[in-house]
Amino acid sequence: MRTILITGASSGIGAALARHYAAPQVRLILVARNEPRLEAVAQDCRAKGAVAEVARGDTRDRAAIQRLITEVDARSPLDLVVVNAAINGGGKEGRVETEEVAFETADINYIGSLNVMLPTLSLMLARGRGQIALMSSLAAYAPLADAPTYSGAKAALVAHGLALRQKVWPLGVRISVVTPGYVKTPMGSDLKGWRPLEMSAEKAAAIIAKGLERDRDVVSFPLPLAILARSVLLLPEWVRRVSLSAFKFNQR
Numbered sequence: 001m002r003t004i005l006i007t008g009a010s011s012g013i014g015a016a017l018a019r020h021y022a023a024p025q026v027r028l029i030l031v032a033r034n035e036p037r038l039e040a041v042a043q044d045c046r047a048k049g050a051v052a053e054v055a056r057g058d059t060r061d062r063a064a065i066q067r068l069i070t071e072v073d074a075r076s077p078l079d080l081v082v083v084n085a086a087i088n089g090g091g092k093e094g095r096v097e098t099e100e101v102a103f104e105t106a107d108i109n110y111i112g113s114l115n116v117m118l119p120t121l122s123l124m125l126a127r128g129r130g131q132i133a134l135m136s137s138l139a140a141y142a143p144l145a146d147a148p149t150y151s152g153a154k155a156a157l158v159a160h161g162l163a164l165r166q167k168v169w170p171l172g173v174r175i176s177v178v179t180p181g182y183v184k185t186p187m188g189s190d191l192k193g194w195r196p197l198e199m200s201a202e203k204a205a206a207i208i209a210k211g212l213e214r215d216r217d218v219v220s221f222p223l224p225l226a227i228l229a230r231s232v233l234l235l236p237e238w239v240r241r242v243s244l245s246a247f248k249f250n251q252r
Helices: 012-021 034-045 062-075 099-127 148-171 201-213 223-232 237-243
Strands: 002-007 026-032 051-056 080-083 130-135 171-179 218-221
Touching: 002 012, 002 051, 002 062, 012 026, 012 034, 012 201, 026 034, 034 051, 051 062, 051 130, 062 099, 062 218, 080 099, 099 130, 099 148, 130 148, 130 201, 148 171, 171 201, 218 223
Parallel strands: 002 026, 002 080, 026 051, 080 130, 130 171, 171 218
Antiparallel strands: none
16 A cells, blocks of 8 residues: 655645545545644545545644654555645735744744654655655745745755755655646635736646656746746846736735
């Protein structure tokens, strides 16, 4: 039986990935803070023949997350862990985000991701196999002025993930970084204005799963937007600033 753990699985891309992978001979460990929504996703997965377990958890709680991962892995070794839990952060009513929001965003999006990834990596290295997917964003390449901590945390995941991939790939553990563009999710709806090439969470999940199956170092989509976002890093700062000025977050 294949065992897959997904954080942030109660909605959006996490929920879509859970439903995508749900099938007989698949055990899904679904982790999120909203237990009712998580249970609804689990029920959908069970209807497709999967074994779906719900674990209410906050990725900021390092000790609790480590216990969960260790306990699950002892029962059924983890084959794939999708590190997906995140929040947008950003400033309210167009203002600079507060210290409180910035630290919360960093704690969930980056430190929380490490709390999941690192104990998972230790277990996978010990047996010489496994796969980890880190959910980043195209904002890692084209940072958003209304969400600086979100953009910074996502950029850190790209750098951290690719550095680790180079180190652990010869040891049997695969790490991929996922950088989606605009996806129709509750979290994504906070970004108002132009949303080029936006896609459904279900389509995004299918693209991600295919990329992970092929062991891509970076699963970046949609391709035209991914090329544009990565090119932004090479532009003069004033051009980058003007080109991204149309993207604004709704107030928290």
